[in-house]
Amino acid sequence: MKDQEIVTAFRTSSYSQGGQQECVEVAHTTTGGRAVRDSKNPDGGTQHYTATGWSAFIAGVKSGDFEN
Template sequence: MTTPECSTVPWRKSTYSDGGGCVEVALATVPGTDGVERDTIRLVRDSKNPELGVLRLTARSWAALINGIKNH
């Protein structure tokens, strides 16, 4: 799934990946739930297969993901 915010954002990949398979992350601003305010979401995709789709995370979901990874 490619959405407009996915094609125009700068994607970042860890410098520790050493060119190997890794995830890429990006920030995107989208209309808020009320249609007026704007929300920032985190986008995550497979660096080797970006066409397979994008995971969209709210700030709260992103924090939970990172905390889960650190505590695993």
């Protein structure tokens, strides 16, 4: 699908540095959304998020919505 075309290189989260075992990589898509994959298994599949969905996720992370 054209709207899921990846237009940047995948980047690993800065939180993945220093021995973290569970890492994800994120890249931009043509529509401003994001593509996410497992850094340990980059050929294992990619999830795609719309720009609106990604913005809502980031806002939730920043506000602590996902903390235990």
